[in-house]
Amino acid sequence: MKKRVTIQGVAGCYHDAAARGYFSGEDIDTIECDSFPALMDALSLDASLLGIMAIENTIAGALLQNHELLRMGHALIIGEYKMRISHSLAALPGQDIDELTEVNSHPMALRQCEQFLLRYPAMKRIEKFDTAGAAREIAENKLTGHAAVCGEYAARLYGLNVLASGIETNKRNFTRFLILADPLVAADLKPGEKDIDKSSIVFTLPHSKGALSKVLTILSFYDINLSKIQSMPIIGREWEYRFYADLTFDSYVRYCQAIEAVRPLTNELRVLGEYVECKNEI
């Protein structure tokens, strides 16, 4: 059966491209959603849907709210995809860069182009729900004076003219996306144990001396590499934090042992998914 993947954004956005990249060789349908919470709602209403969600970018940093959405939702991570993001400035054909008064895009995309945009103070930055959506709106409503920060593919798809390309602050601009599925579907699509080499977990810690250090020491004892750790404040429990960690490892058995060893030292430990690390970084 053809896979249906919910994306944040409209046709031509980076989520669309990442979904097609992850499932390359397969004919998939992408389902448009206008926000990350809407994407999670769509996943919880239809267990047959898959989802794709950006989680961090090498220039703009983590999408913090998406960590919380993952924790609160019931979908599991079944894979990840890292994609090079290259932005263009696109406007209606015939428009000159000096005529532009407004630039529209996804907040993460605007942040990734900060230095380029600083050169054009006359252009007011307006956040939109996605890059391709911003391009489509300009094209459909014939908005002169407006530009979109979007991918070249989106500019072409909606008939806009590219005024500048490669406008991201740093060329090493990558976004990491997570592939999500309902737990029942995840059980079917999940890689075999010998292929799993990455896991994402979330936990809280008691407020005691060395609590985090003890967890990290145990992980290291089991040869688990901590590829990322992100803390988030716990709302309602002032100055307490929740930790999101990505673990990479060679042995699934050792990883399972490590999880059981750290469990008694943590509170509310939850495995958000076990999957194959994406190696297409460069």
Ligand SMILES: O=C(O)C(=O)C[C@]1(C(=O)O)C=C[C@@H](O)C=C1
């Ligand atoms: O607006 C888009 O095209 C998206 O897919 C969103 C998004 C994001 O959420 O970070 C995806 C990748 C880029 O980092 C910029 C924007």
